[in-house]
Amino acid sequence: MLNKLNSFLDKYYISPIVNDTGYNIVNTFSWAIIFIFAIILLKKYFEKQNQIIDKKFLFALIPYICFGAVLRVLNELNVYSTILLITPLIYFLVFFICFGLLIISNILEQKTKIDYWKIWFSFGLFLLGLAFIKIFLFFKNYKILFVWLGILCFFLILILLLKYVLKSKFFSNINIATLMSHLTDATSSFLAISFFGFTEKHVLSRGLINYAESLNLVFYNSGAWIMFPLKLIVVGMCLHIIDNENLTKKDRFYLKIIIIILGLAPGIRGLFQLIVFT
Incomplete structure (x- = not known):
């Protein structure tokens, strides 16, 4: 019994960390629970400390x-x-x-x-x-920075045009910043996977990319383009829910900061990986 437990922990938790092999269904679910629990505790602390x-x-x-x-x-x-x-x-x-x-x-x-x-x-x-x-x-590949920024500028202009045309309250500055933070991640993943042979480590993203490729929905021989609509749809839905829930302005802002962190951190990491490894 103990050997089975050790084998389970090694396979799904220890080995992925030690060997940096990425995420699987089990540890993804576990880290998500810990993350949500930490968010709740941190929120309570902030409220207590004003x-x-x-x-x-x-x-x-x-x-x-x-x-x-x-x-x-x-x-x-x-x-x-x-x-x-x-x-x-x-x-x-x-x-x-x-x-x-x-x-x-x-x-x-x-x-x-x-x-x-x-x-x-x-x-x-x-x-x-x-x-x-x-x-x-x-630093080696300085040019990729300009490509990365160019893609982000394209999406920023697109979002600003939608804001102008639709005149929706959804396109507030913080919501646009939240969407753009996740587009940094999508851009880094798209460039790394499509042009430089990197692989996606996150379970859900990897599954969707593989599914797109299985349907031959590829761009530059990769399904990584799907990260753009995926991010826009999922993050957009999260923002819509947050904006329409009975929450205080402070709570809404707090949740959006969490979402920004989840997008910007891997996005910036991906950018620097492209600059130093390609």
Whole structure:
């Protein structure tokens, strides 16, 4: 019985982390439960501490998202060789760094009268700067950055045109930012899989890409294009539900920040993978 348990844990949890082989149905479901539980606990903590969740909070958070993404690629480059920098453990590491510095920033705000988000942002920017200096030494494919930005600009223009034509409240600034954060992930995945032979590690995305290819719905011999409509539809539906639920403005913003993190983190990581590995 114990051997079966050890074998199960090794197959679905330990081996995918140690060997960095990606996700499977079992660990995806498990990490999702832990993630949801963490979101609930964090929300309760913020409410207890009267933590302000607004655009300034999101702005100050962005360097930490990028820092985690760059740190992950540095691990793949063997600059830092530790299991803590492999997904999903890196999420826990970056969270504790980010959360710890948020607490320190709130304390410093009381002592210095400087807005907490400015202090928190400065800490994050410093960490990102250190990581960027390291990864800059490995830059090879600068051109892919402009291709990546070009695709994102195309979708941003498309979304802004829809906003102008439809005049819908759905296209608020935060909703557009949320959609664009996930389009960074879709763009990175599309370029990496279609043109450079990368593989998708997430179970659902990999399944949809394989399904598209089985139907011969391919673009540049790949079904990775499906990531664009997938992201727009799924994220769009989530935003629609959040906007129409009986939630406070703060709760809506909090949930949208979570969704942004889930898109922007892998999107930025994918971009740096393209720059240093292709």
